[in-house]
Structure formats: structure tokens, C-alpha cells
Amino acid sequence: MRTKITTLSLVAVGLLVLSIPLFAHHGSAVFDTDKTVTVKGTVTEWVWANPHCWLLVDAKDDDGNTVHWIVENQAPANIANAGWSRSMFKPGDEVLVDVTPGKNLTTAARTIGRFKGRVVINGKVFKP
Amino acid sequence: MPKPIVLALIASLILLTFSPILRAQTATMHADESAAEKWNNDPFDGHARTGGCAPGLPCADPSFYAGKKGPPPRRDLSGIWDATAGGGVQAGGVAAHPAVYPGDTPGSEAERKRFQGGQPDEKGVLNPLPYTSAGEAALKANKPTGQSIRAVPSVLGTDPVNRCDPVGFPYMVNFQFLVIELAQTKDQVIYLSQFEHEWRIIWTDGRELPKDPEPRWNGYSVGRWVDDYTFVVETVGMNEKSWLDHAGRPHSKDLRVTEIFHLLDYDTMEHTETISDPKMYTQPWTAHKLILHRQSPDFDIREMFCSPSETAAYNKLVGDPINPESK
Numbered sequence: 189m190r191t192k193i194t195t196l197s198l199v200a201v202g203l204l205v206l207s208i209p210l211f212a213h214h215g216s217a218v219f220d221t222d223k224t225v226t227v228k229g230t231v232t233e234w235v236w237a238n239p240h241c242w243l244l245v246d247a248k249d250d251d252g253n254t255v256h257w258i259v260e261n262q263a264p265a266n267i268a269n270a271g272w273s274r275s276m277f278k279p280g281d282e283v284l285v286d287v288t289p290g291k292n293l294t295t296a297a298r299t300i301g302r303f304k305g306r307v308v309i310n311g312k313v314f315k316p
Numbered sequence: 317m318p319k320p321i322v323l324a325l326i327a328s329l330i331l332l333t334f335s336p337i338l339r340a341q342t343a344t345m346h347a348d349e350s351a352a353e354k355w356n357n358d359p360f361d362g363h364a365r366t367g368g369c370a371p372g373l374p375c376a377d378p379s380f381y382a383g384k385k386g387p388p389p390r391r392d393l394s395g396i397w398d399a400t401a402g403g404g405v406q407a408g409g410v411a412a413h414p415a416v417y418p419g420d421t422p423g424s425e426a427e428r429k430r431f432q433g434g435q436p437d438e439k440g441v442l443n444p445l446p447y448t449s450a451g452e453a454a455l456k457a458n459k460p461t462g463q464s465i466r467a468v469p470s471v472l473g474t475d476p477v478n479r480c481d482p483v484g485f486p487y488m489v490n491f492q493f494l495v496i497e498l499a500q501t502k503d504q505v506i507y508l509s510q511f512e513h514e515w516r517i518i519w520t521d522g523r524e525l526p527k528d529p530e531p532r533w534n535g536y537s538v539g540r541w542v543d544d545y546t547f548v549v550e551t552v553g554m555n556e557k558s559w560l561d562h563a564g565r566p567h568s569k570d571l572r573v574t575e576i577f578h579l580l581d582y583d584t585m586e587h588t589e590t591i592s593d594p595k596m597y598t599q600p601w602t603a604h605k606l607i608l609h610r611q612s613p614d615f616d617i618r619e620m621f622c623s624p625s626e627t628a629a630y631n632k633l634v635g636d637p638i639n640p641e642s643k
Contacts, residue, residue, distance in 0.1 A: 238620060238622065238627075242630075242633070266492075268356070268358040
């Protein structure tokens with residue numbers, strides 16, 4: 189039946205869409221795809237824009253210093269399908285996010301990565 | 317005055333006093349939801365994601381595309397159609413010939429190699445393309461970014477789309493084939509593409525394709541119905557600035573693209589695309605065969621522009637610092 193086939197193919201495609209992130213501009217080569225870093229901190233800004241959405245988080249390192257993280261995702265038209273929205277993060281939200289870090293983090297003021305797995309906002313796990 | 321009436325009056329007064337607040341409160345609580353329903357729709361909108369969907373995956377409830385079922389309208393493509401669910405996002409190159417290695421699955425060695433990028437050619441790739449020697453040379457001259465085996469960091473990439481040049485045709489259906497809107501007049505099919513907000517015209521007035529066309533990003537398209545449910549489009553005259561797909565596949569100005577829009581039922585359309593470019597490829601080949609799903613007629617397509625200023629802002633903050641060429 190068409191609906192059954194559609195469901196299966198949609199799930200399969202869903203897997204494919206998320207396992208092949210777009211990141212047209214730089215690809216995965218600049219991210220350390222073998223590593224996962226868990227960033228815990230406070231949201232300072234959530235930018236919902238083309239070509240990428242990105243989240244600014246102030247986290248604390250082991251010495252208690254503030255580390256400014258930038259965590260990116262794809263464009264709104266891509267991630268809105270997976271339940272992400274312009275309003276899901278607000279400045280002041282406490283978040284925990286799993287991040288694939290960039291390989292070349294030359295900017296002293298910032299650490300940069302992209303969303304990888306868990307997203308927890310004010311204690312609630314984000315489930316699309 | 318009898319007690320029940322007094323009580324009723326007091327109750328009414330209280331209700332009257334507080335009801336505007338109640339209404340305002342309700343309106344505020346639902347404002348975002350109602351706004352989201354009417355505007356900036358996505359193919360898997362809200363209600364479609366409830367129940368039965370694995371966390372983290374875009375999900376469509378089987379009933380989401382239920383629509384009217386039954387036969388499609390005759391000789392009418394008009395509507396809002398989503399290609400995302402059917403595999404429209406082709407980040408590693410065209411769906412039928414992605415530039416990936418065989419066995420490329422999550423966590424595999426082939427996937428790791430693809431993430432590394434930087435391969436010099438497409439040797440060993442799944443479903444290789446029949447390049448001529450000119451085609452092979454042109455491929456190597458293009459430096460793609462993204463998710464194909466030859467992808468490079470953006471500072472080295474040469475994809476015109478990455479610097480907000482027009483997407484062009486057929487790249488607009490070969491990379492992010494998302495939502496489209498089709499409208500029909502007596503002489504045209506008007507094709508609106510969500511990806512980077514582009515449009516093209518398919519002439520149905522019987523005119524012939526131009527013989528020596530001035531090259532255009534989207535070329536020149538003519539279309540005709542071969543039966544009540546099958547619409548065939550030919551496009552020529554595409555300039556050589558645009559790429560064929562996100563893996564940097566080339567085309568010459570002699571490229572001819574054939575599309576078949578085939579209505580399967582009221583809610584489902586199949587889009588097949590064939591590439592013919594004897595300069596670059598020794599024989600024609602099929603780029604994809606994708607299923608498009610009809611969306612509700614009140615679906616408001618989310619805007620997606622490539623803005624040079626927004627792209628520059630992103631590159632300054634994120635894109636450039638993470639590139640290995642950055643100082």
C-alpha cells in the first residue's frame with residue numbers, strides 16, 4: 189500500500205538526511221568527527237539564519253573560566269523539518285549540548301562546533 | 317434579592333471582569349502555534365511528528381500525506397510539492413550517482429573517507445559516471461564543498477552557489493530539492509523553487525527550443541503533456557558557470573536535461589531527470605527519480621535566500637575560523 193511504502197521510505201530518507209549533514213560551505217573535513225564534546229552553559233544568543241543557524245553558549249571550563257562556544261546547525265529550512273524552531277532557545281536558557289568540535293580552533297575567544305546529539309534545554313530533553 | 321440571584325450576579329461580574337484577561341491569556345499562549353500553522357510551514361509540520369517517530373529523525377505520520385487520495389487531476393501539475401521526504405536533499409551529488417564509496421553507511425570506513433574529503437578523483441565510487449576525458453578534466457577543476465569524496469574546506473572550494481551565485485538549473489533539483497510550487501497558465505508552467513528562492517518558466521505554447529541560445533543560468537525550457545498524467549520538459553542553453561550537482565559534476569553549454577513529471581495519484585508525483593551532454597559524458601544518464609508529495613494548498617513556503625551579507629557574517633564568525641587555512 190502506498191502509505192506503508194511511503195512511511196518506510198520516509199524513515200529511511202530521514203536517516204539519510206541526518207546522517208549526511210549538508211554544511212555546504214565547509215563540509216565535515218574541518219570538524220573532528222571522531223570527537224564529541226559536551227558543552228554545558230548559558231545561552232547568550234540563538235541565530236536563526238541562512239546559511240546556518242548557530243547557538244552562542246557561555247560555558248565554564250575545568251578551571252572555572254568562561255568559554256564562549258558557537259554551535260552551528262544547518263539552515264532553518266533544513267532543520268525546521270526536524271522540529272527545530274526560532275524560539276526553542278532564549279538568552280539565559282541553561283543548556284547541555286553534544287558537539288562535534290572544529291579541528292582548527294584558532295580563534296582564542298571562541299570554541300566552535302556543530303550539534304551532534306543531545307540537546308537539553310532548562311533540564312528538558314529536546315525531542316523533535 | 318434572593319441569594320442564588322445575587323451569587324449569579326457576582327459570578328457574572330467576576331467572569332465579565334476577568335474574561336478579557338482570560339481571552340488575552342489564551343490568545344498569547346496560542347499565538348505562536350497559530351502563527352506557525354499559517355506561516356513558514358515545513359513538510360513535516362507539527363502534527364505530523366506526533367507518535368511513532370524515533371527521536372531526532374524528521375518524521376511523517378503516514379496519514380500526513382493522505383490528502384484526497386484517488387486519481388490526479390488531468391493535465392494539471394499545479395500545487396505545492398515537497399521533494400524532501402522523497403530524498404530531495406542530495407548533499408553528496410545526484411541521488412542516482414552520489415560521490416560516495418560503496419558501503420558508505422553511518423560509522424563505516426567509507427563514510428569516514430567521505431567526511432575527510434579531498435580525494436583527487438572519483439575512482440572506486442559507487443555508480444560511476446561515464447565521463448569523457450574532457451568531463452574528467454572539468455570534474456577535477458571543480459572543487460566541491462559538502463559531503464562528497466572530493467569535498468574541500470570552503471576557503472578552497474569553487475562552488476558558485478557557496479558565494480550566492482544563482483543556483484541554476486539543474487542544480488536546483490540536484491542539490492537541495494526541497495519544496496516547489498507549480499502554477500499553470502495557458503502557455504506556461506511557472507516553477508517556484510524554495511531553495512535559494514529561484515524560479516523558472518516552462519513554456520507550453522508549442523514553441524521550439526532555441527537553436528543557438530544565449531546561455532542562461534536556468535536555460536530555456538519547453539514542456540508538453542504526453543498523456544493526461546505525464547508532462548515532459550526539455551531544457552537547453554544553460555551557461556557553464558553553474559555546476560550539475562554538489563559533488564562538482566560538470567556540464568558544458570551543450571547540456572540537455574529531460575524531466576518527466578508523472579502524476580501517480582492525487583498526492584504523489586514522480587520527477588525523473590536525465591542528463592545528456594556528449595562533451596562531458598559518453599552517454600546519457602539518469603540523475604534521479606524522486607517522489608514529490610503534494611502539500612496542503614495553504615502551505616506557506618519558508619523563505620530561503622542566499623544572502624551575501626548573511627553568508628559573510630556567518631563566515632566571519634564560524635566558517636573562516638574553523639578552516640585550516642585560517643591564521
